[in-house]
Amino acid sequence: MSAKKIVLTFPKDKIDKPIVYKLIKEFDLSFNILKASITPDQEGHMVLELDGDKAEIDKAIKHLKDEGVNVEFLSKEIKVNWDKCTQCGACVSICPTEALYIKDRQTMEVAFDPEKCIACELCIRPCPPRAIEVHF
Ligand code: SF4
Ligand code: SF4
Missing domain, CATH: 3.30.70.20 (Alpha-Beta Plaits)
Structure with missing residues (x-):
């Protein structure tokens, strides 16, 4: 098992899509939303802590990027x-x-x-x- 804190930036055309919920269904991950600020018609930001199998976390991050979401790691x-x-x-x-x-x-x-x-x-x-x- 592994845990990673990531910062997601959603382009405005993606903020109403259930992208994050797929992380549970498709990659068997659990997550904590540490912070979220999403306003209709604007960019959205979310800080998540992902828990799960490391390989599945990597796949989930690739999935987020493929969906056009910018992903940064919290390394501090x-x-x-x-x-x-x-x-x-x-x-x-x-x-x-x-x-x-x-x-x-x-x-x-x-x-x-x-x-x-x-x-x-x-x-x-x-x-x-x-x-x-x-x-x-
Ligand atoms: S860096 Fe400081 S202000 Fe920011 S979340 Fe952590 S404790 Fe709070
Ligand atoms: S000294 Fe610094 S860490 Fe301690 S309570 Fe004051 S601001 Fe917070």
Whole structure:
């Protein structure tokens, strides 16, 4: 079994097609939609985490490309250096996927869920002590 995070860009003539659902039916994959922004008559963007047999994931990615969908791999990983973090909370409102979140409303403790992170890097600059790092 293997897992891959990918960013899909759909041309506007493809956004109403059930392309992604074929990934379950034809390639026996499961997926998590980590982020989606699709507006009628415009380009659509989706971040998916695919789980399944590696060979089937490769076939599914080829299928997406053949359908005219642009596929990019998320090869970056975001890590929080908790030794540097001051728990200021500045990153929480910026994070679009709630990967950075308030774990405890009493103490306002900040936590990070790497499963939800799409490596957009929006949190990097606003972090005063530079506690959020990008690893390649
Ligand atoms: S890179 Fe930062 S802002 Fe972007 S999803 Fe990951 S934790 Fe959130
Ligand atoms: S912005 Fe930086 S210092 Fe503040 S809570 Fe987030 S990771 Fe910690």
